[in-house]
Amino acid sequence: MELVMAVAVGILFTIGVYLILSKSLLRIVLGTSLLTHGVHLLLMTMAGLKKGSAPVLGSADTYVDPLPQALILTSIVISFGVTAFYFVLAYRSYQALGTDEIDSIKEDKE
Amino acid sequence: MSNLLVLPILIPLCTAVILIFFKEKTRLQRGISAVSGVLNILIALLLVARVHAEGIQTLQMGGWAPPYGIVFVGDMFAVLLVTMASVVSYAILLYSFHSIGEKRERFYYYTFFQFLLVGVYGSFLTGDIFNLFVFFEVMLISSYALISIGGTRLQLRETSKYLLINIVSSTLFVAAVAYLYAAVGTLNMAHLSQRISEAGQGGVLNVIAVLFLIVFSLKAGLFLFFWLPGSYSAPPAAVRALFGALLTKVGLYAIIRTFTLLFVNDPGFTQSWIAWMAAVTMILGGLGAVAYKDIPRILNYNVIISVGFVAFGLAAGTRDALDGTVFYLLHDMLAKGLMFILGGIIISAAGTDRLNSMGGMIKKYPVIGWMFFILTLALVGIPPLSGFAGKVLIIRGALDTGMLTLSLIGLGSSFLVLYSLIKVFRQAFWGNEPENEQPKVSLKWPSAVAGGLLVLVIAMGIGAEFVLTYVSQAGEVLASPVQYIEAVMKKE
Numbered sequence: 140m141e142l143v144m145a146v147a148v149g150i151l152f153t154i155g156v157y158l159i160l161s162k163s164l165l166r167i168v169l170g171t172s173l174l175t176h177g178v179h180l181l182l183m184t185m186a187g188l189k190k191g192s193a194p195v196l197g198s199a200d201t202y203v204d205p206l207p208q209a210l211i212l213t214s215i216v217i218s219f220g221v222t223a224f225y226f227v228l229a230y231r232s233y234q235a236l237g238t239d240e241i242d243s244i245k246e247d248k249e
Numbered sequence: 250m251s252n253l254l255v256l257p258i259l260i261p262l263c264t265a266v267i268l269i270f271f272k273e274k275t276r277l278q279r280g281i282s283a284v285s286g287v288l289n290i291l292i293a294l295l296l297v298a299r300v301h302a303e304g305i306q307t308l309q310m311g312g313w314a315p316p317y318g319i320v321f322v323g324d325m326f327a328v329l330l331v332t333m334a335s336v337v338s339y340a341i342l343l344y345s346f347h348s349i350g351e352k353r354e355r356f357y358y359y360t361f362f363q364f365l366l367v368g369v370y371g372s373f374l375t376g377d378i379f380n381l382f383v384f385f386e387v388m389l390i391s392s393y394a395l396i397s398i399g400g401t402r403l404q405l406r407e408t409s410k411y412l413l414i415n416i417v418s419s420t421l422f423v424a425a426v427a428y429l430y431a432a433v434g435t436l437n438m439a440h441l442s443q444r445i446s447e448a449g450q451g452g453v454l455n456v457i458a459v460l461f462l463i464v465f466s467l468k469a470g471l472f473l474f475f476w477l478p479g480s481y482s483a484p485p486a487a488v489r490a491l492f493g494a495l496l497t498k499v500g501l502y503a504i505i506r507t508f509t510l511l512f513v514n515d516p517g518f519t520q521s522w523i524a525w526m527a528a529v530t531m532i533l534g535g536l537g538a539v540a541y542k543d544i545p546r547i548l549n550y551n552v553i554i555s556v557g558f559v560a561f562g563l564a565a566g567t568r569d570a571l572d573g574t575v576f577y578l579l580h581d582m583l584a585k586g587l588m589f590i591l592g593g594i595i596i597s598a599a600g601t602d603r604l605n606s607m608g609g610m611i612k613k614y615p616v617i618g619w620m621f622f623i624l625t626l627a628l629v630g631i632p633p634l635s636g637f638a639g640k641v642l643i644i645r646g647a648l649d650t651g652m653l654t655l656s657l658i659g660l661g662s663s664f665l666v667l668y669s670l671i672k673v674f675r676q677a678f679w680g681n682e683p684e685n686e687q688p689k690v691s692l693k694w695p696s697a698v699a700g701g702l703l704v705l706v707i708a709m710g711i712g713a714e715f716v717l718t719y720v721s722q723a724g725e726v727l728a729s730p731v732q733y734i735e736a737v738m739k740k741e
Binding site for chain 2: 178206220229
């Protein structure tokens with residue numbers, strides 16, 4: 140199971156990196172959110188995907204590891220906040236600079 | 250155990266929350282942040298005294314014993330950095346009062362300022378690797394806001410680059426934590442250090458070490474600094490001072506902490522990576538500092554040179570070199586804060602940031618001119634000033650381990666620092682005044698702030714012996730991580 144997940148994470152990273160290297164700012168933002176998806180799945184996979192019940196105290200014998208779930212939850216809200224900021228920034232620069240192309244907003248001195 | 254350790258984080262956090270309620274009342278905002286800044290300096294000094302007398306302080310959050318809970322660790326290195334950060338940020342705060350402008354102040358400038366400090370102090374004091382990630386994010390998100398606040402075209406452009414590079418590096422940070430957790434199964438740094446030593450740091454742990462090095466180098470501008478000169482040129486001078494003095498230093502702190510506490514078992518491998526990264530950083534930073542003719546970029550490349558120099562001290566890794574690294578890091582926070590403030594003053598006095606259109610300012614602003622000159626000598630490392638002791642210790646440690654080439658590069662970089670800053674001094678203060686006469690602006694307040702910092706720079710150089718008693722206590726813990734581990738994992 141871990142192998143399948145590792146391949147899936149690899150694919151997410153590949154697409155994310157490819158999108159980040161593209162020209163349009165919107166694609167870059169999408170690329171970063173794919174990267175964070177990849178890394179959250181990685182966090183879950185690396186902690187082990189053994190069978191067990193959900194980490195809610197009951198009468199089960201084994202539970203899955205609760206720690207990575209807490210880490211992922213933290214990381215999700217952080218990346219959510221940052222992505223929201225990035226989208227607004229992209230929108231604002233589209234308004235102010237009038238372009239979505241990352242090449243055409245290169246440094247020209249004001 | 251003592252709750253004192255959480256106060257450096259709690260005070261700016263509460264201040265930031267209170268400041269949110271007084272959006273329009275800028276005078277009140279200034280007053281509150283000034284008071285909380287003084288409080289923070291006092292608390293930090295108290296912490297230094299406490300650690301000096303009683304050794305490493307730890308605080309278990311919620312009373313959960315490590316490694317199960319989050320633990321805050323104040324060793325001498327961390328509390329010295331907190332002290333220096335609080336002093337420098339206070340000076341920058343006072344400089345902001347004068348320079349930042351009503352419009353930005355109304356849009357939560359001081360709130361973001363305080364949140365940035367929360368992130369910085371938290372990163373210094375935490376003893377948990379994931380908690381370090383969270384404090385990094387607190388710091389970075391505030392810095393996104395500070396770099397873009399005001400919304401000029403230049404700022405928008407540079408913010409999106411800065412944001413992208415930091416999102417990528419944060420993602421890599423989480424990936425590195427995931428790998429580390431899979432390899433050793435813990436997140437507490439002291440416990441991690443034990444487990445990594447037990448596992449012997451073979452193949453996969455070395456890979457993780459390099460991944461951490463890449464992550465922190467992206468944050469610190471070590472070798473992977475391509476984003477830094479542009480991004481740090483965009484925001485106003487006060488924000489630039491804050492970034493140049495604090496942000497890269499947090500990345501450096503993380504590198505030093507990781508490679509003196511966690512990945513210490515295969516020094517030949519990791520040290521050689523850090524060593525060549527440091528060499529390339531010093532050379533490229535030096536070339537950049539010499540090449541440009543506008544003040545923000547020259548200063549930014551000077552930040553990069555000093556990042557390389559600190560990493561060089563870490564790579565040398567002897568006791569002397571580690572003492573020197575701590576000393577130099579402290580000096581550098583102070584001197585870089587002052588350098589950006591003086592740079593900001595020069596830019597606002599000349600009305601331009603291009604060196605070619607400046608000149609003859611020594612007649613109108615002699616005090617600023619000579620302050621900049623003394624600062625240049627301090628940054629180069631001329632004996633009575635603060636840059637000297639750290640450089641000497643690092644070079645001595647490096648020569649002890651036989652790193653001759655690196656030492657020469659380190660010394661050579663000092664010449665490039667000298668050349669680039671004297672170029673600023675010569676162009677801006679000597680020569681003829683430009684044709685279009687600039688109106689004389691009142692610079693009493695920022696000059697007083699800069700003067701205060703300059704006094705500290707000189708005092709730190711003259712009182713190096715006194716500072717060194719504290720610094721060597723920090724170096725001692727860095728050199729033998731056993732002390733750190735025992736302080737955290739002690740049975741109570």
